[in-house]
Amino acid sequence: MCMIECKGGFLYNLIFRYVGVGESEEVQLFYYFVKSEGNPEKDPLLIWLTGGPGCSSWSGLVYEVGPLNYKIDPYNGSLPTLVLNPYSWTKISSIVFIDSPVGAGFSYAKKTSTASKTGDFKQVQGLVEFFNKWLIDHPEFISNPIYIAGDSYSGITVPVLVQKISNGIEEGILPPINLQGYILGNPVTGGDNNYRIPFAHGMALISDELHKSLERSCGGEYYENIDPSNTECLKEFQTYEECISGIWSKFILDSDCSFTLQKPQGDSISERRSLNQKSESPLPWFGCPDYPDLLSQYWANDPHVRKALHVQKGTIGEWKRCNYGFPYQYNVRSSVEYHANLSAKGYRSLIYSGDHDMQVPFLATQAWIRSLNYSIVDDWRSWVVQGHIAGYTRTYSNLMTFATVRVAGHTAPQYKPKECFAMFKRWIHYEPL
Structure with missing residues (x-):
């Protein structure tokens, strides 16, 4: 206790x-x-x-x-x-x-x-x-x-x-x-990812024309089973990503602070694993939507906190709110x-x-x-x-x-x-x- x-x-x-x-x-x-x-x-x-x-x-x-x-x-x-x-x-x-x-x-x-x-x-x-x-x-x-x-x-x-x-x-x-x-x-x-584009359209993040073009060229499969040779779909998808690049996807009323620092990395059209992608951006500053994560990091890595929690020494390195660096089978x-x-x-x-x-x-x-x-x-x-x-x-x-x-x-x-x-x-x- x-x-x-x-x-x-x-x-x-x-x-x-x-x-x-x-x-x-x-x-x-x-x-x-x-x-x-x-x-x-x-x-x-x-x-x-x-x-x-x-x-x-x-x-x-x-x-x-x-x-x-x-x-x-x-x-x-x-x-x-x-x-x-x-x-x-x-x-x-x-x-x-x-x-x-x-x-x-x-x-x-x-x-x-x-x-x-x-x-x-x-x-x-x-x-x-x-x-x-x-x-x-x-x-x-x-x-x-x-x-x-x-x-x-x-x-x-x-x-x-x-x-x-x-x-x-x-x-x-x-x-x-x-x-x-x-x-x-x-x-x-x-299959949740395929609803992001209709959601973005409904929230006025992309235009009617881009939404219709994406529907036509990608056939509703925006994040998986995309044919690499379907250049029109890939082009329109890139335009969509540019439209939402400054938006905090977890809460679209916030801005993505990492946007001005470093572009997100990774394959944005991978199924489910897109939830795991994390940019190697600098630590968030006060006012960023992910700033509270930083407080947890400082708190949980404090030696006095770890001692109070009886965390076994040497079992983990740096505590992270979300650790994506281990093998996982989906x-x-x-x-x-x-x-x-x-x-x-x-x-x-x-x-x-x-x-x-x-x-x-x-x-x-x-x-x-x-x-x-x-x-x-x-x-x-x-x-x-x-x-x-x-x-x-x-x-x-x-x-x-x-x-x-x-x-x-x-x-x-x-x-x-x-x-x-x-x-x-x-x-x-x-x-x-």
């Missing part, structure tokens, strides 16, 4: 630990656990996975749904200040934030051979083992309603993980836990079939989208939800927080609720914490949004 000091002298309790998984427990998964501030004996338990793959769960804890935030000040050389998040989801639920897969956050492999290699299926297998061991150590939570949650690339791993846990319960491998469903924000599903091309299987089993799901995210546009999410072909039980309408429209929602007969979060980006709770907490609170209590 750690007492984290916040501004004003408040001390916040965090429980953190390693759990060994895999052969001889060679993989050590690091996690943070925050008990519900409400009624932890009865409140839901969330297992939170951050996307990437390779991003630390500290992101979910301190930027999105956890009880702490950084005070956003220009860095002065001292340890960044933590403050309380008044809209933490831990007010009504307990949350386990897991650094997964191995290589993310403080999670590490004891040996650098096969243990350090991971992928969609291997990550899920490790998480099932983690979850089983965690419940053995915390049997008081077995009867609590349990949900698996995450965002971004977790849209691939969470549905696979829920199905694996569900199968384990049915086969008697896992304890008979009260698994109720899952929650996903702006989730990668497969085994799951699309998670739609997993959503279909889970719907057939009767699990609840909340799928939400920040409507100003171009990385995983809400158009892509709406498309795969429609493909499940379930009837609508509560049709498209606004949902309101304190008299203001917070977004729009629709509910389906498979117990799936879809919601947009108005004027929010890729990690919606980071942009609209009050609204997202209201959304979660209503949904988790079986209330209409």
